[in-house]
Amino acid sequence: MRWEVTMPFTSILSLLNTQAADSIASVSRVTAVDACSSISVIHAVLKKESQGLLHTFNMTETCYSKEEEETIDRVLNFTTERGIDNATIIQRFDKISEEYDEVQITIRWTGPQWMGESVACQYPSNRGNIRILDVAAGTGLVSVELRKHGFVHIDGLEPAERMLEQAKKKNLYERYICDMLGDNTLDIADDTYTAVTMSGLSREIMKKLPVKALEELARVTKPGGHVMMNSYDYNFESEILRANLANLESRGIWKLESKQARQHISNGVGGLLHIYTVL
């Protein structure tokens, strides 16, 4: 696995240390610097060669105020530290639950909005009757977006109780399922939902999602329904995740219907959305 980074700046390296590349082979030169109003943005292009394909990732560095940087450190970097196990991730999300929404605004996290638009695109009519499960629901930001498009029957699955409490305060889900996605069987009947969404599942979990977890997403979805997941583009680069997603496809459990990319899913980081049709 070889990474080429065409831009040397220290902050992007610290971002990469916490969230992105597993290894960086070289850092060469600055390619572009823009200044837009009060924030300066530096664009980086990361290139990775794997299986004969060249994957390009776009990243930018945004200069935050001192207060914003402190909040990002306390909330975002705390919950995305590399190598932490699932129990620690859940405890950390519990700790920062009251600050979560604020930091998502600061980093301009648009995963939930993108998810809302994509589900609406898949289901242009009859939205009031469609049942949706939102996995890794957090404080309910995806439900907020789905509701804007007229979806009302939405359940949330989230292992961090206090994150779920925030969603409860806003009355965002019908059923609040405090559980995690993993090697376990979910307490949900087969074929319950027309669509399952998962936006921004913690990276350390996403990159190692076992086959059983994906099977559970498909099991609770009706045939013909959709499992839709979006995240930072580099999270989909995990070889384990890619192999496990393909495993379900090769067994005829689901079919990849579309793969979409956006240049910014939050300040400076590109995103990917996968939509699977359950067979």
Ligand SMILES: C[S@@+](CC[C@H](N)C(=O)[O-])C[C@H]1O[C@@H](n2cnc3c(N)ncnc32)[C@H](O)[C@@H]1O
């Ligand atoms: C970055 S937040 C995303 C929340 C929400 N979807 C959003 O877009 O704002 C990641 C969430 O994944 C949850 N999570 C961590 N491990 C999980 C697991 N194994 N299964 C489901 N959710 C998990 C965390 O507790 C946290 O609420």
